[in-house]
Amino acid sequence: MRIGVLTAGGDCPGLNAVIRSVVHRAVTGHGDEVIGFEDGFKGLLDGHYRPLDLDSVSGILARGGTILGSARLERGRLREAAESADELGRKYGIDALIPIGGEGTLTAARMLSDAGMPVVGVPKTIDNDISSTDRTFGFDTAVMVATEAIDRLKTTAESHQRVMVVEVMGRHAGWIALESGMAGGAHGICLPERPFEVDSIVKMVEERFARGKKFAVICVAEGAHPAEGSMHYVRGEIDQFGHERFEGIGNHLAGELERRLGKEARPVILGHVQRGGTPTAYDRVLATRFGWHAVEAVHNGDFGKMTSLNGTSVSMVPLAEAVTRLKTVPENRMFEAESVF
Ligand code: F6P
Numbered sequence: 001m002r003i004g005v006l007t008a009g010g011d012c013p014g015l016n017a018v019i020r021s022v023v024h025r026a027v028t029g030h031g032d033e034v035i036g037f038e039d040g041f042k043g044l045l046d047g048h049y050r051p052l053d054l055d056s057v058s059g060i061l062a063r064g065g066t067i068l069g070s071a072r073l074e075r076g077r078l079r080e081a082a083e084s085a086d087e088l089g090r091k092y093g094i095d096a097l098i099p100i101g102g103e104g105t106l107t108a109a110r111m112l113s114d115a116g117m118p119v120v121g122v123p124k125t126i127d128n129d130i131s132s133t134d135r136t137f138g139f140d141t142a143v144m145v146a147t148e149a150i151d152r153l154k155t156t157a158e159s160h161q162r163v164m165v166v167e168v169m170g171r172h173a174g175w176i177a178l179e180s181g182m183a184g185g186a187h188g189i190c191l192p193e194r195p196f197e198v199d200s201i202v203k204m205v206e207e208r209f210a211r212g213k214k215f216a217v218i219c220v221a222e223g224a225h226p227a228e229g230s231m232h233y234v235r236g237e238i239d240q241f242g243h244e245r246f247e248g249i250g251n252h253l254a255g256e257l258e259r260r261l262g263k264e265a266r267p268v269i270l271g272h273v274q275r276g277g278t279p280t281a282y283d284r285v286l287a288t289r290f291g292w293h294a295v296e297a298v299h300n301g302d303f304g305k306m307t308s309l310n311g312t313s314v315s316m317v318p319l320a321e322a323v324t325r326l327k328t329v330p331e332n333r334m335f336e337a338e339s340v341f
Helices: 015-030 041-046 075-083 085-092 103-114 139-160 175-184 198-210 249-261 281-300 331-337
Strands: 002-007 033-037 049-052 096-101 120-123 163-168 188-190 216-221 265-269 305-310 313-318
Touching: 002 015, 002 041, 015 033, 015 096, 015 281, 033 041, 041 075, 041 085, 075 085, 075 103, 096 103, 096 281, 103 120, 120 281, 139 163, 139 175, 139 216, 139 265, 139 281, 163 175, 163 249, 175 188, 175 216, 175 331, 188 198, 198 216, 198 249, 216 249, 249 265, 281 305, 281 313
Parallel strands: 002 033, 002 096, 096 120, 120 305, 163 216, 163 265, 188 216
Antiparallel strands: 033 049, 305 313
């Protein structure tokens, strides 16, 4: 068989581990040929690809980013790809395509699959917000990076008796904020799923200071926003790729807390540092398992599906199921964390 693989959307730690695993399983396990399209669906449409053999994936397991490059593609070009799905398959002589990506990529994968291309998706995102899978690789690494940041911020906050507001990624789902906030023992956590009351955060910080604790760390997801009338905040605009560009809730909240508390507050925006660098052992293992199962799905003719983690097992779920809604943080997880505002 000849299998095409590509990585699309925002990158995340573990993409190279999937590519390596696909090549290893396909070449060694089945005697297949693998080609890698460059820069996501752009490579598929524009004919930019290269053969991937065992040598070309040697040494990439622990490397962040993606050796194939990644890009977000406008909807119009995706439709173009779907309309010529048959032709594209013939052009490259591929028997199957394995796109690795987040919600947008999996939606595109579904479009191609509906148009007749044999597709097996692999979900990825540091945000962990893809439904139909318990986890996505990249998330564990992002949580580790954010947790380390909270640990570090606590010591400097304490030295200066400051409030630190650390903003982590997560536009629509607050998984990174929830888990890094819990792991780092943040005193406040703000999620996109629940508008927060600034008054409650002010009260919590005042009570801490009254108890002799002279600092506080608030972990806020980039998509979190204040409850109506709780603080002036304008949501961001939608960019040309359909993403909301936030004004920076971390900066706003730190400024507001400083004004209301009369104590120094500092914002720390972690940004893309959460997406860069080497994946954790957990993410390497999950990515490797997903790659292995994707190739097996190709050989079983299990198309129009994506790999999924269910408890501890990897199974295949229909792409149609996975891309209908985002997996957001449920109420019961917020209760367990205790410090969600
Ligand atoms: O979806 C992953 C993600 O890291 C989001 O958490 C974040 O809002 C977004 O990507 C940033 O994307 P970009 O690479 O376009 O800045």
